[in-house]
Amino acid sequence: MNKTIALAMASCLIGAPALAQTTLRVVTAFPQGTMQNIPLTAFVEHVNETCTDSVTLNFVGGPEAIPTFELGEAVRRGVVDVGFSSQSFYTSIVPDASAxxxxxxxxxxQRENGGWELLNRIHNERMNAYYLARTSDGIPFHLYLTEEADPLDLSGVSLRIAPVYRAFFEDLGATVVQIPPAEVYPALERGVVQGVGWTSLGLFDQGWDQHIRYRVDPGFYVSDSNILVNLDRWNGLDAAAQDCLSEAALWVEGQDHVLLDLQAEELQRQADAGVQVIALDGERRDEFLRRASDAGWAELERLQPEYVTELRELLAPESAE
Incomplete structure (x- = not known):
């Protein structure tokens, strides 16, 4: 190659702009340092390692940046680009997501049978959000109590709730109090509530184990920590960024075995800390789970019936039969 041409080409390469890279701001609904954020941390690291030519994620913070129950609206309005939240924190915007x-x-x-596509469409319509990924699959909720009680009759018991189990706990006769996770400890300490609904993970993260004495088995429902992208921001990304984020979404959904392993350790830790199990068996177990399912679907039917039948067929086919 002619030396002059080679020098000219090198000069062009040096002066050429780098491939466009978009930075997206990320906020979690869960307090920092809690186990619920493990999938998000892995997702952010994975994207920033594999999508270097197209998109990078900038973690802004948790509820100290955007309060837990306000994050859904912040995503909808584009105040933040990416939110990591459970549907229980944004059902006021997307009631259907409670399914x-x-x-x-x-x-x-659900990705195979069209369930993810329907949920994405619902999030598009109601929240101006792209339903990128669902994590924490397979992690159930539990009822935790400070005092022993009959799980099938919670009359006189005040429970901290998020919208995810409001209808179910009310059906069991409990008085319900909705407060964000960061305020649960003082509520337990002062006796404002005598129990909480929470997943099998994270009891120790915020010190709740100092007051919780009982866990009701079986667990009910399944938890979810969803990665949501403001739809306008998503549509403004180039194809390379969208493809890389979509691949990362599939990757992080395949990492839920990490939480399942931690769940076994967490339940053993609860036992070691003296948390006793109120185990429901036989017909009482069946009644507990049936009432959980019936209360959940009845509430969704009342709040937003538009997609209930389709959601039930795609997300819970057994219950739709």
Whole structure:
């Protein structure tokens, strides 16, 4: 190659602009340092390692940046680009999303049978959000109590709730109090509530184990921690960024075995800390789970019936039969 041409080409390469890279701001609904954020941390690291030519994620913070129950609206309005939140924190915007907790099949199966596509469309319509990924699949909720009680009759018991189990706990006779996770400890300490609904993970993260004495088995529903992207921001990304984020979404959904392993350790840790199990068996167990499912679907039917039948067929086919 002619030396002059070679020098000219090198000069062009040096002066050429780098490939466009978009930075997206990320906020979690969960307090920092809690186990619920493990999938998000992995997702952010994975994207920033594999999508270097197209998109990078900038973690802004948790509820100290955007309060837990306000994050859904912040995503809708584009105040933040990416939110990591459970549907229980944004059901006021997307009531239909509560069907996620009633799922009896996996996130992978929902991608195969059209369930993910329907949920994405619903999030598009109601929240101006792209439903990128669902994590924490397979992690159930539990009822935790400070005092022993009959799980099938909670009359006189005040429970901290999020919208995810409001209808169910009310059906069991409990008085319900909705407060964000960061305010649960003082509520337990002062006796404002005598129990909480929470997943099998994270009891120790915020010190709740200092007051909780009982866990009701079986667990009910399934938890979800969803990665949501403001739809306008998503549509403004180039194809390379969208493709890389979509691939990362599939990757992080395939990492839920990490939480399942931690769940076994967490339940053993609860036992070691003296948390006793109130185990429901036989007909009482069946009644507990049936009432959970019936209350959840009835509430969704009342709040937003538009997609209930389709959601039930795709997310919980057994219950639709």
């Amino acid at each position: 996620i907790r009633l799922s009896t099949n996996s996130a992978a199966e």
